[in-house]
Amino acid sequence: MTIAFRYDELAVGLSHLRSPNLNLQELRYFAAVVEFRHFGRAAESCNVSQPTLSGQIRKLEEELGVTLLERTNKRVDLTPVGRQILEHAQRVLAEAGQIESVARAARDPLVGALRLGVIPTLAPYLLPLILGPLRKRYPGLAIELWEDQTLLLERACAATDSTPRW
Numbered sequence: 311m312t313i314a315f316r317y318d319e320l321a322v323g324l325s326h327l328r329s330p331n332l333n334l335q336e337l338r339y340f341a342a343v344v345e346f347r348h349f350g351r352a353a354e355s356c357n358v359s360q361p362t363l364s365g366q367i368r369k370l371e372e373e374l375g376v377t378l379l380e381r382t383n384k385r386v387d388l389t390p391v392g393r394q395i396l397e398h399a400q401r402v403l404a405e406a407g408q409i410e411s412v413a414r415a416a417r418d419p420l421v422g423a424l425r426l427g428v429i430p431t432l433a434p435y436l437l438p439l440i441l442g443p444l445r446k447r448y449p450g451l452a453i454e455l456w457e458d459q460t461l462l463l464e465r466a467c468a469a470t471d472s473t474p475r476w
Contacts, residue, residue, distance in 0.1 A: 330373035330374050330375075331373060332370070332373065332374075334402070334403065334406050335366065336366050336367070336369065336370040336373075337370075337399040337402060337403055338356065338403060339352065339356060339358075339363050339366045339367055339370075340367060340370055340378060340395075340396070340399055341396065341399055341400060341403060342355050342356050342363075343363070343367060343379060343386060344379075344386075344388060344392075344396055347385065347386050347387075348386060349363060349364055349367075349386065367379065374395070376389070376391045376392075376395075377389050377391075377392070378391065378392035378395060378396075379392055418450065420448045420450070420451055421448075421450035421451060422450070422451070422452060423451075423452045423454055424451050424452065424453050424454065425454045425456065425466075426453055426454065426455050426456070427455075427456045427457075427458060427463040427466060427467070428455070428456070428457055428463075429457070429458070429459065429460055429463065430457045430458075433455075433457050437455070441453065
C-alpha cells in the first residue's frame with residue numbers, strides 16, 4: 311500500500327502546527343479593544359477604520375488558533391485565554407516601546423527627559439534665561455524642573471539608578 315500526498319494538501323492539513331506570524335500592530339489593536347471594550351472606539355483611538363481593526367483581530371485569532379474576545383451586540387469580553395495572552399501582549403508592547411526609545415535616543419540624544427535641579431535662590435533668575443532658548447533649540451526635550459536644597463539635589467544626581475530621589 312502506498313500513501314501519497316501533494317505538498318499543498320499536506321501543508322494545509324498541518325497549517326495549525328506552524329508558528330504564528332505575530333506583529334506589533336495586531337497586538338496594539340488587541341490591547342486597544344480590551345481597553346475600550348468596543349471595536350469602534352478602539353479603531354478611533356488607533357486611527358484606523360473599524361473593519362480594518364476587526365480584520366486584524368480576526369487575523370490574530372486565526373494565527374493563534376484561539377478566540378481572544380467574546381463578541382456580542384452590546385459587549386466585548388476577554389476569553390480566559392485572551393486574558394492570558396493580553397498579559398504577554400502588554401509586556402511585548404512595553405518592551406517594544408523601550409526599543410523605540412533606545413533607538414530614538416541614539417538618533418538624537420537631546421530628545422526625551424532632562425531632569426534639571428536648581429536651588430530656589432537661583433531658579434527665578436537662571437531658569438527664564440535658559441528655558442526659552444533650550445526649548446526652542448531642542449523641542450523634543452521634555453524638561454523636568456525641580457527646586458530643592460543643594461544637598462538634596464546632589465544626592466539625586468549621585469543616585470545610581472534612573473529614579474529621581476527628590
